[in-house]
Amino acid sequence: MTTTNYDARVLKAPHPVPGAPDNWKRFFSFNTDAKVIGIQYIVTALFFLLVGGLLAMIMRGELITPPADLVDPTVYNGLYTMHGTVMLFLFLFPILNGLNNLLIPTMIGAPDMAFPKLNAAAFWLVPVFAVVLMGSFFVPGGPASSGWWSYPPVSIQNPLGHFFNGEMLWITAVALSGVSSIFGAINFVTTIIRMRAPGMGYFRMPIYVWTAWAAQTLQLLGLPALTGGAIMLLFDLSFGTTFFRPEGGGDPVLFQHFFWFYSHPAVYVMVLPVFGIFSELFPVYARKPLFGYKFVAIASFGITILALIVWVHHMFYTGTPMWMRNVFMLTTMLIAVPTGVKVFAWIATLWRGRLRLDTPMLFCLGGLFNFIFAGITGVMLATVPIDVHVGNTYFVVSHFHYIIFNTIAFGIFAAIYHWFPKFTGRMYYEGLGKIHFALTFIGATLNWLPLHWAGLLGMPRRVASYDPEFAIWNVIASIGAFMLGVASIPFILNMVSSWARGPKAPPNPWRAIGLEWLLPSPPPAENFEDDIPTVINEPYGYGLGKPLVEDEEYYIRRAQEA
Amino acid sequence: MTPVTPKQPETPKQPGPNLKAIAIISIAVGIDIFLSVLIAQWSYSWLPIQASSAAPYVDDLFSLETGIGAFIFLGCTGVMAWVVLFNRASKYDERDGEPIEGNIKLEITWTILPLLVVFAIGIYSINVNQTLQTLGPKQKYQLGTDPTAGLPADPTSSVGPIDVISRQWSWEFVYPDGVRSSELHLPVGERVNFRLISEDVLHSFYVPAFRLKQDIIPGSVISYSLTPIREGRYRLRDAMFSGAYFSNNQTDVIVESSESYSDWLNRMEREPLHPGLDPGREIYERRLAKGNKGWATVPPAPAPMVNDPGDPTAPHEA
Numbered sequence: 001m002t003t004t005n006y007d008a009r010v011l012k013a014p015h016p017v018p019g020a021p022d023n024w025k026r027f028f029s030f031n032t033d034a035k036v037i038g039i040q041y042i043v044t045a046l047f048f049l050l051v052g053g054l055l056a057m058i059m060r061g062e063l064i065t066p067p068a069d070l071v072d073p074t075v076y077n078g079l080y081t082m083h084g085t086v087m088l089f090l091f092l093f094p095i096l097n098g099l100n101n102l103l104i105p106t107m108i109g110a111p112d113m114a115f116p117k118l119n120a121a122a123f124w125l126v127p128v129f130a131v132v133l134m135g136s137f138f139v140p141g142g143p144a145s146s147g148w149w150s151y152p153p154v155s156i157q158n159p160l161g162h163f164f165n166g167e168m169l170w171i172t173a174v175a176l177s178g179v180s181s182i183f184g185a186i187n188f189v190t191t192i193i194r195m196r197a198p199g200m201g202y203f204r205m206p207i208y209v210w211t212a213w214a215a216q217t218l219q220l221l222g223l224p225a226l227t228g229g230a231i232m233l234l235f236d237l238s239f240g241t242t243f244f245r246p247e248g249g250g251d252p253v254l255f256q257h258f259f260w261f262y263s264h265p266a267v268y269v270m271v272l273p274v275f276g277i278f279s280e281l282f283p284v285y286a287r288k289p290l291f292g293y294k295f296v297a298i299a300s301f302g303i304t305i306l307a308l309i310v311w312v313h314h315m316f317y318t319g320t321p322m323w324m325r326n327v328f329m330l331t332t333m334l335i336a337v338p339t340g341v342k343v344f345a346w347i348a349t350l351w352r353g354r355l356r357l358d359t360p361m362l363f364c365l366g367g368l369f370n371f372i373f374a375g376i377t378g379v380m381l382a383t384v385p386i387d388v389h390v391g392n393t394y395f396v397v398s399h400f401h402y403i404i405f406n407t408i409a410f411g412i413f414a415a416i417y418h419w420f421p422k423f424t425g426r427m428y429y430e431g432l433g434k435i436h437f438a439l440t441f442i443g444a445t446l447n448w449l450p451l452h453w454a455g456l457l458g459m460p461r462r463v464a465s466y467d468p469e470f471a472i473w474n475v476i477a478s479i480g481a482f483m484l485g486v487a488s489i490p491f492i493l494n495m496v497s498s499w500a501r502g503p504k505a506p507p508n509p510w511r512a513i514g515l516e517w518l519l520p521s522p523p524p525a526e527n528f529e530d531d532i533p534t535v536i537n538e539p540y541g542y543g544l545g546k547p548l549v550e551d552e553e554y555y556i557r558r559a560q561e562a
Numbered sequence: 563m564t565p566v567t568p569k570q571p572e573t574p575k576q577p578g579p580n581l582k583a584i585a586i587i588s589i590a591v592g593i594d595i596f597l598s599v600l601i602a603q604w605s606y607s608w609l610p611i612q613a614s615s616a617a618p619y620v621d622d623l624f625s626l627e628t629g630i631g632a633f634i635f636l637g638c639t640g641v642m643a644w645v646v647l648f649n650r651a652s653k654y655d656e657r658d659g660e661p662i663e664g665n666i667k668l669e670i671t672w673t674i675l676p677l678l679v680v681f682a683i684g685i686y687s688i689n690v691n692q693t694l695q696t697l698g699p700k701q702k703y704q705l706g707t708d709p710t711a712g713l714p715a716d717p718t719s720s721v722g723p724i725d726v727i728s729r730q731w732s733w734e735f736v737y738p739d740g741v742r743s744s745e746l747h748l749p750v751g752e753r754v755n756f757r758l759i760s761e762d763v764l765h766s767f768y769v770p771a772f773r774l775k776q777d778i779i780p781g782s783v784i785s786y787s788l789t790p791i792r793e794g795r796y797r798l799r800d801a802m803f804s805g806a807y808f809s810n811n812q813t814d815v816i817v818e819s820s821e822s823y824s825d826w827l828n829r830m831e832r833e834p835l836h837p838g839l840d841p842g843r844e845i846y847e848r849r850l851a852k853g854n855k856g857w858a859t860v861p862p863a864p865a866p867m868v869n870d871p872g873d874p875t876a877p878h879e880a
């Protein structure tokens with residue numbers, strides 16, 4: 001070892017030591033520090049964003065012309081199945097859990113998560129099921145190819161009859177992902193309820209913590225249904241049971257109930273934290289308090305409750321009786337109310353602010369713009385007669401990509417840029433960030449806006465080939481998709497070079513209000529350690545001149561001196 | 563707040579309402595309404611030809627929601643654009659904005675108003691559902707037995723029941739007098755009843771020009787009725803993923819006058835059975851010829867034996 005500045009004990013420490021050499025090794029170990037785990041999650045997830053994006057670009061290459069000429073239709077089916085699965089289970093869930101790990105303890109002033117070992121176990125399940133899922137590309141017959149819904153009977157047809165087949169590995173991977181998510185959810189909910197700083201009552205918690213809490217509660221309530229359904233599906237596939245097989249009197253539609261009982265709320269699990277990110281960032285970059293803090297906080301749980309009673313809107317044309325369709329149409333439309341409360345609150349927060357258009361703010365504004373659009377197409381899809389026409393067409397594909405990429409991924413990028421200085425101790429390059437935003441916004445718009453019209457005209461989703469009248473929309477979409485691929489270059493450049501040699505970050509580069517900004521950048525292993533500040537005011541006190549914590553000057557000075 | 567800079571003159575407190583603000587807001591709302599109405603009208607052209615009695619209802623509802631949606635979208639993003647253009651801080655301006663923490667009246671308004679709007683849309687949609695009444699009874703049966711035994715005929719339909727048999731990957735239509743066809747012929751202006759049947763996996767009966775879609779569920783037979791209102795040739799697409807050659811599982815619906823419909827039935831009764839449309843077959847054969855590369859699939863079901871194999875090259879209107 002050539003460095004002499006550091007004591008050997010420091011180098012072996014199981015937590016980050018700012019500036020210490022060799023401490024990258026901790027990212028490859030069973031480390032129990034939430035901040036290490038957070039970065040492990042985020043980096044793993046971003047790697048799989050590239051994998052999922054690559055699958056998507058092959059798909060868009062196939063779809064740039066009407067016939068199935070680039071890959072065999074069976075390969076296309078495998079690609080779209082794996083694209084969805086990778087993006088949900090290996091990009092979105094892990095990256096949001098990564099943000100939770102970084103943000104929840106620091107925002108509530110806790111030293112770490114409630115169950116650090118469980119936390120590390122939850123993360124290390126991710127590479128395990130990633131290997132299982134990626135391995136399915138190499139088994140005879142190829143990976144699962146019945147979509148991320150995996151609806152029986154097509155998902156349990158098992159054409160080659162092998163015991164180890166793509167579908168079997170897919171179910172195993174999804175079940176392991178569920179276990180990991182449950183581990184995470186128990187941890188996040190417990191940490192939020194039990195480990196807040198003194199004085200931080202529920203109505204003094206940052207909105208990100210509220211939304212993470214609401215989202216993780218949904219995980220705990222919904223996941224058992226999916227896991228149960230997945231186990232029954234595995235038994236039907238591998239052991240000859242007939243839960244969903246019509247030959248033995250089973251009902252394929254039953255699986256759809258198990259699946260959507262969780263998988264619709266899953267969308268809210270992903271979007272709620274992004275609502276949290278918007279609620280954190282708009283006040284910082286508009287220099288104003290969050291408008292209607294309490295309404296925004298409570299609306300999160302309004303969404304949680306409604307999310308559990310809307311799943312049948314995925315089954316408006318499966319033979320669901322009329323009264324049931326009407327009930328679920330109304331519950332689905334009701335979600336527009338709490339989400340509307342949030343959207344209007346964000347816009348009111350911006351109103352007459354003093355906006356700074358840094359990269360995080362650009363991603364937030366772009367994300368909000370797209371989310372308003374997606375909310376409107378969402379109400380259309382909730383309307384039974386419209387859904388009967390556009391359901392299972394590219395209209396749905398466009399709608400949910402407007403949510404899942406154009407809103408959720410935008411929010412995630414905003415969060416990565418915004419908290420990058422805090423957790424790496426380095427500033428990112430603003431110019432590269434802006435190029436990343438411009439390419440992402442234009443690419444995403446070209447990709448998914450035109451496809452709405454393909455769907456309205458009746459182009460079904462999941463097709464490897466299509467009638468020539470849909471070609472124009474698909475050509476524009478493919479150009480947009482390739483542009484999104486290009487957008488990853490400035491992002492990767494920025495992240496890697498900034499982390500390696502970006503300018504050193506001060507504790508609070510954005511002049512933001514929040515406990516995490518009272519910590520040094522990057523924060524020490526146990527955050528505030530024994531000296532946890534006492535919260536005396538609501539968050540987002542921009543322009544109010546009220547301190548967030550007792551003795552705020554002391555904490556600011558301490559962070560600067562560290 | 564930091565002291566006011568000289569650039570921003572103090573606006574004198576006006577007695578009574580701020581007429582200038584009211585005027586600006588009224589003009590903005592007026593423009594928003596005008597544009598929304600235009601977009602709502604325009605939205606009809608985004609949809610295919612209206613070929614069933616359901617289509618005008620669906621399109622009206624879609625146009626209404628497009629109008630309301632456009633109003634909200636333009637309103638919200640208009641404010642965002644305004645803020646981005648006119649409320650930006652200059653480079654060294656580190657002041658905070660006006661610390662407005664909320665406004666209970668406003669917050670209650672924007673909770674209640676959307677609630678009323680979605681309820682109104684919901685009730686309107688329920689009425690449309692009530693009018694269309696496309697979905698009849700759904701009945702389970704043991705695979706291998708006659709699916710249609712015991713399914714009551716739809717008393718409101720004058721044509722049918724026509725059995726719609728979906729397979730991996732072909733369509734077959736069986737008429738009450740025994741005619742079998744690969745394309746669906748229907749008389750215009752009459753309510754038709756179908757019995758939707760699948761013996762393998764889920765499929766979906768979807769005709770965009772009809773604005774109607776119904777999943778077909780193996781182990782269940784579903785009674786489904788609709789009324790075509792315009793003559794023409796329209797695409798019928800499988801809309802529920804059904805395996806390898808799902809995208810090819812399409813055929814045409816031919817809506818024709820009552821005379822040509824009965825004429826067609828009479829001609830087809832005398833035609834012998836031959837293999838019908840089997841759109842997945844050709845690609846599957848090509849795949850086998852290349853050594854069965856690609857990922858695993860079940861082989862296509864044998865082509866249905868039909869009186870009218872149809873014409874896959876005929877151009878469709880929607």
